[in-house]
Structure formats: structure tokens, C-alpha cells
Amino acid sequence: MSEILLQIDGNEVKTTEGMTVLEAAQSAGIFIPTLCHHEKLEPFGGCRICIVEVEDRGWTKLVVSCVYLVEENLVVRTRSEKIDRIRKTIIELLMAHAPDSPQLQVLAKEYGAEKDRFEKEASFCIHCGLCVRYCAEVKKKNAIGFVDRGIKKEISFIPEIAIKECNDCKECFPLCPTSYLQAAFVLTEALAIPQPSTEPASEK
């Protein structure tokens, strides 16, 4: 793999071909916020919070750093007025779902996002897909998936698989940036095997 030299926020960064801008930044200790990124998973490009500005042969454009591959002499800026404005809006849109998510609250503070800018939504899920992809890509179980499309899209455990696999695993639980995933599992469990008097389903 050939070595690629690029510039991130004014710092020369040495990387190798095939790396993403996000990986390059992380390797140089430059922080770019992420929500749907996980080092063990294929880049997803869903949350768009890791958006950065790249300048390539005179062209400036906004790209998401978790997918965009490094190029020789690429100039990357991880903060700008526009980037911050877009990140702020993304955080506000997600806080309509999960206003109390600790990860979102930290980001909200950094970018001055208001948690009540948009009308609240019923579901806590922010569709980062970490649980779905972790189960499919790392555990290869596909016990949880996305159902439906667009604004109706939601995560759903597949009871037949979940009942067999999930109790001993639950590795996706800590990945969830909101409390929704665990709740969805508890619900699936309760619906799939009604147990009269063990743990109350309300325990989150």
C-alpha cells in the first residue's frame, strides 16, 4: 500500500491508500464527531455528523469523512461555520427523538444545539444502525434488522432468532446511543415468550 500525504486542519498527516479521512484524522489525534461509525463495521454514512470540507484540485466540497477515502494532497477542514451549522441541525433533528441521550447532549453542548428546536418524535431510535450492523457483520446472526422505509423505518428484533441468540450476547446494548434498543429487545422478549412473573418488562 502506498503512502499518502494529506493535510487535516493544517496538519500534515501520513496515511496509507484505502484509509478513510476519518481514520486518517483519528490516527493523527484529530477529533471528528461520529454517531453511526464503529471501527469493526463497514462505513455506513448514515448520520452525516462526521461531515468535513475537502479541497481537491481547487474544488471545495462537503463529504462525510467516514466514507471518503484519502487522496494525495487533499486538504481537509474538520470545522467551519457551515460544517458546524449542519452538525448543529443534525443534532437537533436527532434530539427530537432522543433528547436525553448522553452522546447527543455532549455534542449539543459543543455545537450549541437546542434540544427543543423540533417537535418531539415518539421513537427514541436515531437509526444509526449500529445494532443491526453489529449483529449482521460481527456476530453474523441477523437477530435484529430494519423494517419499513423512510420516516416509518424502525429497528426490530426477529423473535425466532432473538430468542435463541440474544440473551447470551447482548453485545449490541452498549452500542446504542439511546435507550431504545434495550427497550425493543425487552418488548420482543415479552411478546415472544410471555413469562408471568420473572423480571418486570419495565426495567430498562
Next chain:
Amino acid sequence: MNKAKIMSQLKTPAELEEFRKGILLKRDPNKPCITLCSGSACHATGSGEVAVSIEEELEKQGLSAEVDIRRTGCHGFCERGPIIVIYPEEICYLQITPEDVPEIVSQTIKEKKVIDRLLCTDPSVSEKIIHESEIPFYKHQERLVFGSNGSIDPKSIDDYLAIGGYSALSKSLSEMSAEQVIEEVKKSNLRGRGGGGFPAGSKWEGSRNAPEEIKYVIVNADEGDPGAYMDRALLEGNPHAILEGLTIGAYAIGAHEGYIYVRQEYPLAVENVNIAIMKAEEYGLLGKNILDSGFDFKVIVHQGAGAFVCGESTALMTALEGRVGEPRPKYVRSNIKGLWERPSVLNNVETWANVPLIINKGAEWFAQIGTEGSKGTKIFSLVGKINNTGLVEVPMGMTLHDIIYKIGGGIPGGKKFKAVQTGGPSGGCLPEEHLGLQVGFDELTKAGSMMGSGGMIILDEDTCMVDVARYFIAFLTDESCGKCVPCREGLRQMLKILTNITEGKGKEGDIELLEVLSETAMEASLCALGKSAPNPFLSTLRYFRDEYEAHIKEKRCPALYCKELVAYYIDPGKCKACGICAKKCPAEAIDGAKKMIHIIDQEKCTKCGTCFEVCPTKFGALTKISGEPVPPPVPEEERIIIRKSKKK
């Protein structure tokens, strides 16, 4: 004789030409031929029944052997369908019903007499019009791609060969190198007709130069814009033209496999294209060693499951691979890494259909039609508040005004033109001051709309532009795949805000908030759907900001359309106490006492608009009020109407 030859396939370009000659020799140009439009839209207007009655009537009058019937694809003039054109005279009859058929056969076919009442009338021409090509709707068009639809039976490959079909393929394979084909397409400056307007030649070249050995060509027939049906009409009416273009493209880039991704809501298109593939294979125009060129090519039809987002190139390819149709996040062009990570050229139906023309007539001929940046013609689907609804093909550079008035025949009902919405749901609305705009990719984009795949929806003065934006944002919200936040969540919130505005719940700051959401969606969305989704809002804001402000600040809908902002009121000075409104009101909200001025109980009124529609025009007593309070009801003692006795 011909049949025997087909069994052994057409092996060389010379054999193809000889076979073509044979078809033409057998056809008597003077033999009467009735063509009848039989596309999906034509079926809806009853062309199936007309076809049956033509066959029966010819049989009955003993003419079956002497008259040909040809069931063609869509002719475009859907407003007046079903359409019959009788050759060789080219007599055109519109809006035919089975009841008209006996007369057509006995008068026009037998006696050579024209039936006046079935001819086209047009307000711009005083006399009735006999010939199809003289009808104003057609006269101002340039039907290079779409024209053959009216003269061939899409199920007959011989019909396509008779009009010179597959000669461009034969020419490409025998006289041109792959590089020359690409050069020709590049020189023609053909740009993608599906929405992006990307130069087709450059796309092809990128794929050809990509190192991987296996490459693909794909037809995007996932047409999903509301009101647009040009791709369907082409695929149904002239499938071989698309196959021929696709095969030429495959030869040019070095692909041996092609896919037609067609939505399953287009059953007739699927049927006709499958027949076309089967016939082309039978004739040796698809398959191994086509026309002795050493070039192999096969085509597979894939039916989409009906997601709008699958019209987006990477989502379409993901769906073709058998996965959920969501766009890919990667920053790699699909002509380099597309279907199964291999170089894939995806072009829209209409783009492929242009290719044989360019090869046959040359890039220079093609490039002389159109504007600086947009060459050739474009098929538009002209719908909405327009007299002549239908599919129209015009040279790039024709003004919106000419399309709407000369071809479209203007706005019905004496209403005023308000805006034209172009480019599909993520296109934009252009107001009257832009009617002089020449249609073209860059021209439309610059004005704040886009070419898209060629949807053109005409809006009249009764249309509320805020509601138009709400409608399209609702469509896109429904069709968003939901993968990325700016599109899924951004559109969700935009729709809420727009709905609130149309319901009179708009707040100060809503416009600014919509602008912030628009920026986020345009800059940060994953695919073209999200990036262009705010357009309906942005273009209506750009040209009709006053309407947004009226809704938000004055709670007034200037077009008197938004239900929540409109009240119905009976003008006491005009009401003649005829009782019709009261009788028709489904909510029993009208006090329609005899000889008393009628009064609407605003509490009970559901604003269905029935009273407004039924109040006799000569009275015109019903009015819509918006942005101001409804006047108090007339006092009881003043309600009595004393009818004047009729004067002599």
C-alpha cells in the same frame, strides 16, 4: 422464405439488409391500415374495446384480408385518446368509442369518406383537421425519438426493421470500432435524460477504460415521478429502439450483459420488452456473435418493487444485486465501480433510445438540434391544468411558453397560468415571468428548477404554492429510504412545518427554519434524492414568498385553496334562494329556507366546497373568504327575498 431464414438467424449485416428488403417488398404502402394507440393510458380510455370492435367490424364487412390493423404504442395526445390513424391517407380520429367503429369502416375504409365529427378541432384553427401531423399538438413538436411509436406494433420486430431498425447496431458492429462509437456519442453531447444530465459519452468512456473485464450496461426504467410516463410510453411502444441503443452501448464499453430495471407497475412495458428481447434473440440481434461481429450480448429484465429511491443509480444497482434498495454511501462513480463492484453504465430509457439515431444520422446532425449545452430533443409529460394533456417531444431550446400554449393549448376554463412545475418531485416551480425560458438542462437549473426526467405540471391561479411544496415534500418524505439523517429527519420536520403553515398554524421563523433544513438536506444528504428534496420549497419560496408570508402572518391563502384558511360565504346581495346549495350540502350546514337568503352555519361547515360548485354561475352567490372574518349573518327580517315579477 423469410421464416426459413429466421430459423437460421440473421448472420451478417448483409443478411439483415436483405431481410429488411423482403419485409418492405411484402408491404403494400397503399393497403389501408388502421393504427390504434394501445399503451397503458390508451387502455384506460378504452382502446382495448375499440380494437375488438375494429376486428369484429372488418370481419363483418368482409374486409379482414384487405385492411391491416396495427395496435401501436402511445401517440402522446392522451387528452383525446383513444386515437385512430388511417393510412395511407393519415386520417386521424380522436376519442373513438366502439360505437364509432362501424361508421369508420363503412365510410372511411370502404367509401374513402372522412367523418367530420371524429376529426380534431382546435380553438386555434377554424377548420377541422384531417391529418395527424397538422394537429397543433403535433405540428410544433419534433418527434425524433417518440415518433415511431405511432407507426409500429411494439410486439412486431418486423415493424421495427421496416422503419430501419437495427441498422445503427449493424453499422456500429461492422463499420465502427468501440472507440469510434464512444467518440460519436461524445461528439453528439448527448446528456442523460433521467435527471442528472450527465454527458453519456464521458460516462461510457470511463467504463470502457476501467480495467475490470466484466462490465454492465443498465436501462433505468424505474420512472417514478408523479405524472410522468414518457419512459413507460417508449418502453411499451418502441422497445426495440431501447434494446438497440443498449446493445450499441454494450459494444462500446465492452459489456456482455445488460439489465433493464423496470418498475413492476408497468406490466405492459415488461411484457413488450420481454417479447422484444425474445424476438431479437430469435433473429440473432442479441446473443452470441451478433451479425458476425464476434460480439456477444444478453439482456435480462429485472422488475423493481416500487420504491422511488431505486431510480437513484446506486440504489438501483443495490436493488439489482438483490439487496434493500438504498443508495451507497461511497464516493466512487458507478461507471467505475457499480453493479457488483464492476464498471456499469446506467442510462435512462430515453437516453438509450437516442443512441441509434445518433449512430445513424451522425453526431453533427444531433448536435445541431438544441441549445449550447443541451442537444437533441426531450420528451416532456405535459399534465396538470392544461388543455392538451399528453407526451410531447420538442427540440431542446423551445420556450416554456411555446410548449404550454402552442402545443399544450393553454390553460382550461379561462383560468390564469400561475406556474409550471418541472423536473419531478424534487424539481421546482417557475412563474409566468420565466415562460420565455428555453428548456435545457442548465437553463432550468439556473432558474431554480430542473430538467429531471421531463415532468411538466401546469398550475393555474387556483393552486396554492405553499400547498404544492407541501405536496411534493410529502411525496419525498414517503419515498425517502430513511438511511441518512438530513433526508429522513429533515424532510419529516419540513413536512410538519409546511403542513402547519397550510393549516394556519404557521409561526414567525418558520421560513428561516425551513431554509436551515433545506441547507442541511442539500449539503449533507447521502444521495440525489435528499440533496434535491428541498427544491419544491426553495423554488416556491423564491418566486412566491408573498404566499408563504400571507399564510403565516395573515392566516390567508391567496389562492383560496387551503381548507383551514378558507371560509365559504353566501353573498346576500346575490343569493336568489334557489335552494340548490342547501339541498346538496352534505353537512346540512346551510339554512336554505324558501324565499329567504341562504346562510351557511360556519360551525357546521366542513368546507367541502360542494355549495361553491353547485351555486348556479348566473347567480355566483357563493364566495370563498380567506384572511378576514366572515361577515355576520343577515338579520332574520332582512332575509326575505321578494322576487320581482317577470317583466315583459
